[in-house]
Amino acid sequence: MNSLHHSDEYESFLRCLESRTINIVPSVLGGISDPVSSLTTVATTELFKLAGLLYLKRASRNFSGISPHIDKLVQRAYLFFDDLGTCNLTFPLLIVGCEARTDAQRMRILEYIERATTSSSLKSLHALRNIFQQMWVQNDLLWIMSSTT
Numbered sequence: 001m002n003s004l005h006h007s008d009e010y011e012s013f014l015r016c017l018e019s020r021t022i023n024i025v026p027s028v029l030g031g032i033s034d035p036v037s038s039l040t041t042v043a044t045t046e047l048f049k050l051a052g053l054l055y056l057k058r059a060s061r062n063f064s065g066i067s068p069h070i071d072k073l074v075q076r077a078y079l080f081f082d083d084l085g086t087c088n089l090t091f092p093l094l095i096v097g098c099e100a101r102t103d104a105q106r107m108r109i110l111e112y113i114e115r116a117t118t119s120s121s122l123k124s125l126h127a128l129r130n131i132f133q134q135m136w137v138q139n140d141l142l143w144i145m146s147s148t149t
Contacts, residue, residue, distance in 0.1 A: 014060050021052045043080045044089065050077045051095040057096075074099045081112050087122040090128060097132050106136055 026045040050073050057063060057070055081087065093116075096110040115131050116122075130147045 008142045014056065017060075018053065018056055021049055021056065024049055037061060040084065042086070043083045047077060047080045047084075047087075047089055047092040047096075050074075051092040052079070054095050054099060070099065075106075078105075078108060081108070086111070086119050088116040088122055088125060089124070090124050093125075093130075097128070098135070100132070100136070101139075106132070 024045065026041045029128050054070060054073055054077075054145070055094045056066070057073075076098055077092065083090075087093075092107065093112060097106075109132060110129060113125055113132075117125050
C-alpha cells in the first residue's frame with residue numbers, strides 16, 4: 001500500500017469527501033409536485049450516496065474486513081432498493097451487491113436485477129448478474145478455505 005494512504009493530508013481529504021457525499025441533497029426536489037417522483041428522486045440520490053460511501057470506505061482505505069458501519073450502510077441501501085421497486089442503477093447495484101454476504105442478501109440483489117431487466121434491456125444488468133454469481137462463488141470458496149485452515 002502506498003504510504004500516502006496513511007498521511008494526515010490523505011485522511012483529511014477522505015473525511016472531506018465523505019462529508020460532502022453525506023451532505024448531497026437532491027436539487028430537483030423543490031420543483032417536483034408529484035410525491036412519487038419526489039420519493040424516487042430521494043431514493044435514487046440516497047442509493048448513489050450510499051454506494052459512494054461504501055466505495056469510499058472499501059477502496060480508499062483498502063479495507064476488506066467486516067464493519068458494523070458498512071453493514072448499516074448496506075441495510076439502508078436495501079431499503080431504498082425496496083422503495084424504488086424497479087431500478088436500473090448499475091453503480092449502486094454493483095457496489096451493494098459486492099457487499100452481499102448471505103444467501104438472503106444475494107437473492108435480494110438478484111431480484112433487484114431481475115426486476116430491472118423486465119423494464120430495461122441494458123446489457124450491463126445481465127453482465128452484472130453474471131459477475132455477481134462468479135464473485136460470490138469465489139468469496140464462498142475463499143471463506144471455506146480460510147475456515148478449514
